[in-house]
Amino acid sequence: MTLTAPTAAIGLDTAAEVAAQLRVDSVRSSTSAGSGHPTSGMSAADLFAVLVTRHLRYDWDDPRSPANDHLILSKGHASPLLYALFKAVGVISDDELMHGYRRLGQRLQGHPTPALPWVDVATGSLGQGLPDGVGIALAGKYLDKLPYRVWVLCGDSELAEGSIWEALDKASYYRLANLVTLVDVNRLGQRGPTDLGWDVDAYARRAEAFGARALVVDGHDLAAVDDAMAAAQDPADERPTVILARTVKGRGFREVEDSNDWHGKPFPPDMAERAVRELGGERHLTVRGPRPTAAPTDGSRPTSDVAARPVTTEPTEPPTPARYDLGAAVPTRKAYGDALVVLGARNPRVVALDGEVSNSTYAFEFARAHPDRYFEMFIAEQQMVAAATGLAVRGYRPFASTFAAFLTRAYDFIRMGAVSGVDLCLVGSHAGVEIGPDGPSQMGLEDLAMMRAVHGSTVLYPSDATSTVALTDAMATLPGISYLRTTRGKYPVLYADGESFPVGGCKVLRSSDEDAVTLIGAGVTLHACLAAADALAGEGIRARVIDCYSVKPIDDATIADAAAATGRIVVAEDHHPEGGLGSAVKDSLIAGGRATPSLVHLAVRGMPGSGSSKELLAWAGIDADHIASAARQLVRG
């Protein structure tokens, strides 16, 4: 049987059948795979059945349609339910459900990823789907200006993650009435009851206090769920909606209902058979609910507005790109702000976010030039990266900035962004001990290691304003997660306007046939390398100097050449010794497979305190004197 309802005409009786099918298929797919979470889907099956038959406006034949609603399974472990829904709308086959789930090379992974065209973001690290949804809703309201809604299914356990509250805070601040959160309050987590159990009113008070409209329902009363979903579209209310649905884990199969023993376990075949029988047997219904071109169910949304529409912010006359005089003292963070303004003028898809430090990162320059495309995330770095992820889902190119140190707050979100395959440009300012008096809490000393370890990432660390502009431009078209590390202080411009800085390249700033040692730096240490080379030259030691502005990928060939030519390398970085620039250089040298040079690695090996920038660079042993001294010892033996 196939039902298609262009105008939400599918009745609740059919929704009930769909719900039974979603449960049956959750059981069948997980049992077939021998792994998975059937009971976590069974609690939410009624929510999904009502949603997909009567409220989700989605053209299943065109998942890329910009008018489609978005559906995010924040409780990603309930993937059997989501995949059952995909079968119910006819986009995957029963065969794929039964033989593709959780298998190698298949797209029906243990937790959903965008390997499936109907999945926007990878979930499975809890508390991320809703924050991602905030980003999509921001795009819908402020950039696309399309009436699509964002529906997010959360588990109750994940409401313990602070990121959920960062998300609701921003959703209410930005008046995201287009965001509807469904919470499947089945009271049981992985190992036992949640801290609030079935106290749906307590959740409702929290959601209301955070500026959302909370609706409490019995999650197995289809009419009540339907009413709540309809109410979520009240055009008079600018608040995001949170529907708190009291549900029963394993609902529909009495052997496991509300049981603490069946989290994350597929049923053995005989048990699955009993479950399917109790649930009314296999069904192979195909149903499609409202399409985005149809009139909205409540009639309150303008129907003329649902077609795909380009972003309304048109490219403006690009301002003249900043040019910097050679030798002028300019912080790279300032050059980043300058570059972003120009980039934003050239490319209307570029958007920017910041964690309440835009006057430090210089993102404020973009905010001033392109206020419609700037989103202040306040001090909520997780939400900042998640919002960037959601904006990227809608085809925008987000640049998200804060202090390098504080990007550590969002590492799980960055990691998951890589799993989602989104293109994010992250910018961390105030790198290393160079920042001086503020002390170690503000010093990014782990960021290079953290960002290099992200799958498919690009890590850039410019030393001057000219290269910063070029690399900021380059980031705008890089795939995956890219990271730009900027520095607090002012350092001389080294490169003339127009110089090119390919990602994966480096610059050899000093070179001769008599070079006895190679000095490799990036950011502030590049300037120290140059000063060290000058000092060494005065002693008759010629040093090659490499600006390793592209830390990942790194310029293997140039580093290998320098190693071969000089046989000695000093690499200096304003970062802890593990995983950063020095590590990248060593990886490169060893991967080369040839004889490796003598190498001294200068890095921040102690725990810094306050001090001036100059004092701390000396204290850490990464200033010109220490670099020269290390080089001298290598050369003189």
Add this chain to the structure above:
Amino acid sequence: MTLTAPTAAIGLDTAAEVAAQLRVDSVRSSTSAGSGHPTSGMSAADLFAVLVTRHLRYDWDDPRSPANDHLILSKGHASPLLYALFKAVGVISDDELMHGYRRLGQRLQGHPTPALPWVDVATGSLGQGLPDGVGIALAGKYLDKLPYRVWVLCGDSELAEGSIWEALDKASYYRLANLVTLVDVNRLGQRGPTDLGWDVDAYARRAEAFGARALVVDGHDLAAVDDAMAAAQDPADERPTVILARTVKGRGFREVEDSNDWHGKPFPPDMAERAVRELGGERHLTVRGPRPTAAPTDGSRPTSDVAARPVTTEPTEPPTPARYDLGAAVPTRKAYGDALVVLGARNPRVVALDGEVSNSTYAFEFARAHPDRYFEMFIAEQQMVAAATGLAVRGYRPFASTFAAFLTRAYDFIRMGAVSGVDLCLVGSHAGVEIGPDGPSQMGLEDLAMMRAVHGSTVLYPSDATSTVALTDAMATLPGISYLRTTRGKYPVLYADGESFPVGGCKVLRSSDEDAVTLIGAGVTLHACLAAADALAGEGIRARVIDCYSVKPIDDATIADAAAATGRIVVAEDHHPEGGLGSAVKDSLIAGGRATPSLVHLAVRGMPGSGSSKELLAWAGIDADHIASAARQLVRG
């Protein structure tokens, strides 16, 4: 003038003088340093003045007294205020305030750290002081059973961090009436207004919804502040208290009051002079409020209970340590649970926390054996690490566990734990693609890089049950941040009971004079290395096999010996290629300074999906076949 009040006899008129002094000194110290945040302290000076004169029970001559209240400056940038308070109670001199602030090698750092004996935890990454305070309050109520209170001063900006709400959620769940949060609602962040501005009632609704008692006051009305602080000690109320104080940034100096232009800026000398004049001039009052041995101000706390008292949980008869039969298949995560139970029996200071996955990490074994010392943190990894930090402040030895992947959620807290100098034992299970069908969201593939980059950290990665037990034991006395990586699946026990596993060591499991290649693994890849060695032996290639269970520090000598003896190394790890085991081996080889061997580094270079453990290890190229093949190519050239 010196006033000491054993029984909170200091009047509000004196508190007002203290407040003026705190403001003056905030101005003076930051101007003297040429850096700092005077205005962010001026808004909270009245709160601190009332607190220190009348409510904070603290023996300033004995900061290590277990009976002292705790005071945490969560808004760490207001350090001039805290240091002014330390001067006001006579523990630092005016000279130190004027010449030590933000200078190299001095203890009055830009943001407070425990370099000062009155500071429990480093702050400066916002939204961490309150979560840390929850840990201290947990210790007070459940372990120390002492009536000390924990007072935390938060800024309003940092209430945007989700971690604040994780903290209040846990504080109310654990009924931490001993925790009082003061929020300095001065409405201005670094770059502009906060998202809620002066809407203190909105904050109050949020705090109440999260289970706290919220008290709203004018933060410059000393009597009102005093009343609220007294009310916070109501013995009939088990809720944590949040005092929301409406304040004015820069209060007391009209030129900067409520101004958006003076965040994080010291006043120039002439301006500082005007400020000091307007604030009534320099003062050098020394005041001390109630001591912990004195009767509490409200008389409601039992006075017999205030002396230092050891933890009440006595060592029990240690259960027989688990012994594992050689060759038996045991997951290392299970061995971790077994070890922790025994450790907990031996050492009553050992406590455990978990992020709602204790049945996966096996922390549940500790929870069952020592329920009084187990704290369920639900799905709130930031709070889990922060609570561990607070427990460590009180002298406990916390073991905090979750999936390795989800420790990325807490990276900022781990990093700050290192700045605080606390001893934390972190345990990440479900490392790498080995976990199989759950997919990449659940796979720890960045954790080794992340943990190695933490200052002073120890990183351990055992391959079998026996070594896991030994390393878990070792962790209990390691300084700083230590990390144990465990594996999901069952692998054979390799070592007999009683074998020793020193941190910084490794085990050579296969060795001969004819070894042509060295295979280095840890965790699951060590088993693959052993299988590869067997396969190679069948072809006449002898391979040395090293179990590199201590990734940081690494056994430089043994690795150098193996490199020298065999000239060829294959290192295989279930982790992304950057910053993990391979990186540690390469760092070690290059630091050795001798000719480096030919090296092949096998790691997870693609983005994994679902599959079986065996399939995914093969897909990633880190199983026995791939290791043997890499070794074969190295040997045969």
